[in-house]
Amino acid sequence: MNIINFENISRVYQVGSEEVHALDNVSLKIDRNEYVAIMGPSGSGKSTLMNILGCLDTPTSGKYDLKGTDVSDMSDNELAEVRNREIGFVFQTFNLLPRATSFHNVELPLIYAGIPAAERRAKAEQALASVGLKDRMLHKPNELSGGQRQRVAVARALVVGPSIILADEPTGNLDSKTGEDIMVLFQEIYKLGNTIILVTHEEYIANHAKRVIRLLDGRIESDSQVAERAVPKRGN
Amino acid sequence: MRHHLFEWKEGLLISLAAIRANKGRSILTMLGIVIGICSVALMATAINGIDKAFVNGISALGADNLYIDKYAWFSDEDFFLMRNRKNVTLEQFERFEKLAQLPLAVAPTILTVHKVLAGDNYVEGTLMTGTTDGYVRTTNFNFARGRFFSPLESSGARNVAVLGSEIAAHLFPRQDPLAQEVKIDSIPFRVVGVLEKQGSNMLGNFNPDNQVYIPIGTVFKYFRRDRDTVTIVVRARNTAMTEATKEEAIGMMRRVRGLLYDEKDDFSVNTQEGLTREYDRVVGVIKLVGLFITGLSLLVGAIGIMNIMFVSVKERTREIGIRKAIGAKKRTIMGQFLTEAAVICLMGGLVGLVLAVLLSMLVNKFLPTSIQMNTVVLAISISLLTGIVSGLAPAWTAAKMDPVEALRYE
Numbered sequence: 001m002n003i004i005n006f007e008n009i010s011r012v013y014q015v016g017s018e019e020v021h022a023l024d025n026v027s028l029k030i031d032r033n034e035y036v037a038i039m040g041p042s043g044s045g046k047s048t049l050m051n052i053l054g055c056l057d058t059p060t061s062g063k064y065d066l067k068g069t070d071v072s073d074m075s076d077n078e079l080a081e082v083r084n085r086e087i088g089f090v091f092q093t094f095n096l097l098p099r100a101t102s103f104h105n106v107e108l109p110l111i112y113a114g115i116p117a118a119e120r121r122a123k124a125e126q127a128l129a130s131v132g133l134k135d136r137m138l139h140k141p142n143e144l145s146g147g148q149r150q151r152v153a154v155a156r157a158l159v160v161g162p163s164i165i166l167a168d169e170p171t172g173n174l175d176s177k178t179g180e181d182i183m184v185l186f187q188e189i190y191k192l193g194n195t196i197i198l199v200t201h202e203e204y205i206a207n208h209a210k211r212v213i214r215l216l217d218g219r220i221e222s223d224s225q226v227a228e229r230a231v232p233k234r235g236n
Numbered sequence: 237m238r239h240h241l242f243e244w245k246e247g248l249l250i251s252l253a254a255i256r257a258n259k260g261r262s263i264l265t266m267l268g269i270v271i272g273i274c275s276v277a278l279m280a281t282a283i284n285g286i287d288k289a290f291v292n293g294i295s296a297l298g299a300d301n302l303y304i305d306k307y308a309w310f311s312d313e314d315f316f317l318m319r320n321r322k323n324v325t326l327e328q329f330e331r332f333e334k335l336a337q338l339p340l341a342v343a344p345t346i347l348t349v350h351k352v353l354a355g356d357n358y359v360e361g362t363l364m365t366g367t368t369d370g371y372v373r374t375t376n377f378n379f380a381r382g383r384f385f386s387p388l389e390s391s392g393a394r395n396v397a398v399l400g401s402e403i404a405a406h407l408f409p410r411q412d413p414l415a416q417e418v419k420i421d422s423i424p425f426r427v428v429g430v431l432e433k434q435g436s437n438m439l440g441n442f443n444p445d446n447q448v449y450i451p452i453g454t455v456f457k458y459f460r461r462d463r464d465t466v467t468i469v470v471r472a473r474n475t476a477m478t479e480a481t482k483e484e485a486i487g488m489m490r491r492v493r494g495l496l497y498d499e500k501d502d503f504s505v506n507t508q509e510g511l512t513r514e515y516d517r518v519v520g521v522i523k524l525v526g527l528f529i530t531g532l533s534l535l536v537g538a539i540g541i542m543n544i545m546f547v548s549v550k551e552r553t554r555e556i557g558i559r560k561a562i563g564a565k566k567r568t569i570m571g572q573f574l575t576e577a578a579v580i581c582l583m584g585g586l587v588g589l590v591l592a593v594l595l596s597m598l599v600n601k602f603l604p605t606s607i608q609m610n611t612v613v614l615a616i617s618i619s620l621l622t623g624i625v626s627g628l629a630p631a632w633t634a635a636k637m638d639p640v641e642a643l644r645y646e
Binding site: 051081096108110113 | 246554561563
């Protein structure tokens with residue numbers, strides 16, 4: 001079953017008097033429990049695609065079905081609800097609330113989902129434990145290493161049990177060793193049955209995925225399954 | 237409903253966390269409201285105090301009193317016409333006293349200003365009320381020492397005096413004034429009584445605390461001419477009877493003054509209502525101006541809050557982006573910032589109130605007053621309202637941010 005179904009999605013920005021086609025008639029299907037990497041040089045439309053996938057933005061034209069629901073012309077508030085329930089974001093810059101503890105950061109989506117405090121506590125603790133940070137619950141982001149911060153962000157993405165984990169250059173701000181650890185974490189999450197969409201411009205990161213979609217100038221240049229094989233070493 | 241309550245509670249916790257996280261800025265923001273609420277509360281308290289002092293002063297003089305006088309105290313009647321009226325004489329008072337049945341007490345009064353001296357201590361320009369023994373029953377005076385002068389002392393125009401508390405304190409700082417001698421324009425009088433503090437600065441020199449009471453006969457004997465006009469104080473039995481007492485007083489005075497039925501009254505019956513009306517007119521303006529000026533300081537505080545909330549929204553653009561990305565709706569963000577502004581204002585308001593209570597203790601030294609419950613309620617509601625109103629625009633700016641742009645904000 002398709003979790004994501006893009007039909008002729010276009011996104012046009014008005015820059016001055018010029019129209020920029022960030023996405024041009026993109027059609028795309030992603031199944032449950034896929035591990036997809038989206039690649040492309042800057043300006044290829046990666047970010048726009050990710051924003052639309054993540055329901056942060058809506059397409060200018062075309063139809064986007066997420067779990068069978070058309071989200072292409074939902075209101076801001078409806079989109080917020082969809083993001084809350086269905087999408088777990090992991091950002092390059094972590095995007096944690098700087099003055100809140102790890103626990104509160106992970107708890108926040110549950111608050112917006114209207115889940116009572118006791119249940120929130122249990123779920124947030126469990127999510128933090130699953131990324132190996134049970135003992136860092138009351139630390140604030142500036143008391144954590146980069147890798148730990150990204151783990152908190154992953155816990156926050158996982159905590160509501162979303163349909164998609166959307167990771168935008170999740171290793172971009174980490175050294176290669178820590179980055180590798182995060183990729184191993186994603187691998188585990190994928191094996192638990194989650195759907196992961198990874199936006200990256202690093203070949204060795206993309207090689208963790210099972211399917212690679214390459215964008216160029218707002219169109220899909222190639223969409224290929226990665227053959228079952230040993231995970232290549234970084235730097236390939 | 238339960239869901240809304242939940243959301244509101246969580247919103248409050250988030251706001252409190254945000255306020256704690258930005259302590260320095262929150263405190264600075266609060267300062268404007270602290271000052272604003274403090275001045276509004278103090279102003280309201282001062283006004284309460286002034287009103288209370290006035291009412292106390294009036295009641296010390298007797299709230300149900302009428303004053304029969306040659307002049308109308310508070311009216312637009314032509315002063316020169318009133319000046320041509322015949323004087324109200326002591327002899328007329330005596331006839332009036334026999335005729336009037338309704339009053340609880342009546343007394344003639346005449347005012348005169350002199351220097352009072354006892355040993356080395358003296359008070360210049362002291363207001364003397366010359367009156368009869370009946371006067372004390374037109375007032376609510378209490379005595380610290382001694383008594384009012386007796387009928388015999390009054391009718392005999394004996395040199396006896398009753399001192400107001402302030403005067404007594406000035407003339408006899410370390411001594412019991414009772415039975416001591418004071419000199420009024422170098423004429424010796426014996427002190428027979430000292431009043432308790434009546435406590436009303438509102439009445440200025442008319443405050444009994446600053447007066448000396450002597451038999452009216454002595455005033456005419458030493459200081460004034462016989463035919464000088466006096467004011468007749470008439471005390472009604474109770475408030476309900478004030479009107480009837482006034483009607484009777486007018487009738488009897490017309491008889492005493494031999495007016496024909498078609499002649500206009502050539503005297504005036506003044507009430508304290510006139511005084512109250514005059515007070516309300518003058519003090520009402522002062523109150524309005526005072527509240528307006530203190531209101532301005534609150535407005536400045538509110539503008540400060542709005543300003544800082546705008547800065548705060550701008551500074552926390554990324555935070556807003558994050559919150560939106562993980563599922564915060566418009567109204568959630570709006571609520572968060574509104575609650576934040578309201579909580580800051582409420583806290584500021586409470587601090588301001590505490591400050592006002594402390595300062596009012598200081599004010600209390602000059603003006604007997606205390607913060608009233610309604611002032612507290614007013615201050616709290618004003619600070620809450622200020623928070624919500626000044627938070628509205630910044631909160632809306634935050635709520636309608638585009639999550640993509642907000643996340644990209646550095």
